[in-house]
Amino acid sequence: MAPGTAPQLLALSLLVLWTSPAPALGGANDAEDCCLSVTQRPIPLNIVRSFRYLLITDGCQVPAVVFTTLRGFQLCAPPNKPWVSRIIRRLERISTKGK
Template sequence: MALRLLLPLLLLAAALLIYPARGISSQASDCCLKNSQRNIPAGWVKSYSLQGPETGCLLRAVVFTTRKNKKLCASPTDPAVQKLIQKLEKKKGSSGAPRRKAPRQKRQRT
């Protein structure tokens, strides 16, 4: 009799333990496992994103996306990385409408 009562409870507990584990694994994204020590040329990079515990990754990193859609991981505390981020932010801020050159004024001969 006790076995009839215990078996459904064990099955229910097992189902509850397995169900959330599936949700966690589907949430994982591509995370950087280590940061590159090399300098990343600014001409290669088109965008960046930040990763860390808030995004489900253990390592804090700046993930640069190159023009060829490759991902490069870098340390967010590296001064060269911070400079590259500032350069990208400046470019993003000025990338609204395309700039037109002002028409050249003709010089008058005297």
């Protein structure tokens, strides 16, 4: 690399980052928080600890329910499947018992 090239490369990189479009204001999720796909296979009830919704209105292209397992893994599931509703009902029932 020629002397003086590194500062120019750094300046160009910073300019590109600085002029990149900012995320939409009010968006709850970045693309990193969204599911790219969902599993169609049922997730066992006994490994799920919690859940959250990721919807199109949140800025995600794939609507999903994200289940967090007891080991901390996050699994994306389709919100319209009966097995997903059963897990959510169970988790809600457990959380109301604890209060």
